[in-house]
Amino acid sequence: MESVELIAVGPRSSTVPVSFEITDGEEAGLRMKFSGRDWQSFTASNLFRCLLSARAELEAEQLLLCCQGARPDVFPSGMQQQMENGRYAAVLSGSVGEEEVVDIFASAEPSQVTSVEAQRVAVYHFFNLPLSDTGGDA
Template sequence: MDSVELLAVGPESSAVPVSFEIDDREGAALRMKAPGGDWRSFSGSNLFTCLLSARTDLEKEGLLLCCQGARPDVFPSGMQQQMDNGRFATVLSRLAGEGEAVDIFDAADPSQVTSVEGQRVAVYRFFGLPLSGAGTDV
């Protein structure tokens, strides 16, 4: 089990530390704790889907998580989701061979991150998919 400390930013650039416990030994599970709060658990088909759930939870409190997995230009391929349980994702690029893999739990600058919906829209646009009628899953 890995432990990670990240920041989440809120209105007026206020930042709060958020603790994560990452468990990918059997399936995928993530525990998250913000200051003064209880541990919240998320499970899913892979770590990226767990992170999406945790981010959605934080967004209900007006917070954006500052990690590589919250960037609008980062998304795991199907193979990444299967091979490393969604722990790594690709920086989307139109240039052949330019898409580097990043750990979704590595820190990112607040200026680089977006909401779950903002990421979904960016990924759909990158791949030229229609936004109307699309589900809310990234």
């Protein structure tokens, strides 16, 4: 199990420390603790999907998590989700050449991150896909 400390940014640029425990095994798992609350657990097919669920919980408290996985231009390919358990993701750019890959749990500046829904919309636009009204994962 790996521990990661990040921050979340809230209204009026207030910051809240957020602790994570990452389990990268057959079933991906993530535990999150913030603001004196009990640990919350998330399991999914890969770590990126666990992170999406954790971010949704933070967003319910008007907090955006400041990590690379919360950037609107970051999304793991299908191969990254399977082979790397969603821990690493590509930075989506129109440039031809070498692909930049980031650790989704690496910290990011507050100005670089967005909500789960805004990230989904950005990914759909990047790949020129029609947006559905159902929302959900990016």
